[in-house]
Amino acid sequence: xxxxxxxxxxxxxxxxxxxxxxxxxxxxxxxxxxxxxxx
Amino acid sequence: xxxxxxxxxxxxxxxxxxxxxxxxxxxxxxxxxxxxxxxxxxxxxxxxxxxxxxxxxxxxxxxxxxxxxxxxxxxxxxxxxxxxxxxxxxxxxxxxxxxxxxxxxxxxxxxxxxxxxxxxxxxxxxxxxxxxxxxxxxxxxxxxxxxxxxxxxxxxxxxxxxxxxxxxxxxxxxxxxxxxxxxxxxxxxxxxxxxxxxxxxxxxxxxxxxxxxxxxxxxxxxxxxxxxxxxxxxxx
Numbered sequence: 001x002x003x004x005x006x007x008x009x010x011x012x013x014x015x016x017x018x019x020x021x022x023x024x025x026x027x028x029x030x031x032x033x034x035x036x037x038x039x
Numbered sequence: 040x041x042x043x044x045x046x047x048x049x050x051x052x053x054x055x056x057x058x059x060x061x062x063x064x065x066x067x068x069x070x071x072x073x074x075x076x077x078x079x080x081x082x083x084x085x086x087x088x089x090x091x092x093x094x095x096x097x098x099x100x101x102x103x104x105x106x107x108x109x110x111x112x113x114x115x116x117x118x119x120x121x122x123x124x125x126x127x128x129x130x131x132x133x134x135x136x137x138x139x140x141x142x143x144x145x146x147x148x149x150x151x152x153x154x155x156x157x158x159x160x161x162x163x164x165x166x167x168x169x170x171x172x173x174x175x176x177x178x179x180x181x182x183x184x185x186x187x188x189x190x191x192x193x194x195x196x197x198x199x200x201x202x203x204x205x206x207x208x209x210x211x212x213x214x215x216x217x218x219x220x221x222x223x224x225x226x227x228x229x230x231x232x233x234x235x236x237x238x239x240x241x242x243x244x245x246x247x248x249x250x251x252x253x254x255x256x257x258x259x260x261x262x263x264x265x266x267x268x269x270x271x272x273x274x275x
Contacts, residue, residue, distance in 0.1 A: 001136070003070055003071040003072045003136070004071055006072055006075065006132060006133070006135070006136045007060065007071055007072065007074045007075055009132050010075040010078055010079070010129045010132045010133065011056060011060060011078060013125070013128050013129060013132065014078040014082065014125050014128075014129060015052070015056065017121065017124070017125055017128075018052070018121070018125075018234065021118075021121050021238070022045070022238065025238065025241055025242060025245070026241070028245060029241065029244075029245050029248075032245060032248060032249065032252075033248070036248070036252060
């Protein structure tokens, strides 16, 4: 893999992880709010 | 419309990726590979910041006994574990082409991994109590003790000889980095800090809602009313 390949690998790892954590957090918020409304 | 922290974070991090990845010149020695620094170093610094906020939340809880501080400590530790994991992952991705190995038993690497597992343990500890007061008290003690890991990780590169380079920016004398590269690095740190604030705020709010729901469950008489003690036949 050339230099740009490694740079892309690192950036994709960081941005994908942060995006995944953010989405997971927002979904947890939503599902929690929904379950509270149901109760 | 007022911009939310999460929107600012999204714009900031995307701008950073553009500037750090494509605008600033490559490093004189490492070439384009050095661009990994713009995500690796901020991840590590944000991990330090997260666990420092956990310390502040823990101390403030122990002084005030307000669960708000405990939730801040927990939220910050969770985000800190994500950033520590990213610092380790990007370090490995940088290490393979530059050092020739994904991992080596260097002091900085090992101690960062230890920090990662200590705070995973902190998060596990938080999940092991139903009572929020008990959870807050026990995890605050660990939140205070565990922060000792930060100076050990930071100074490990000067205390022990290893493969990892010593600090470039956070050092006693002048930073050893050219201005455009330093600008991109600080921009990245700023964007990640905004993201940290956005994530910790949301995580704390979620924890507050969860705590409130837990309390209302306990206070709700109908929850316990459905359970009656068994009638034991045969004995009078």
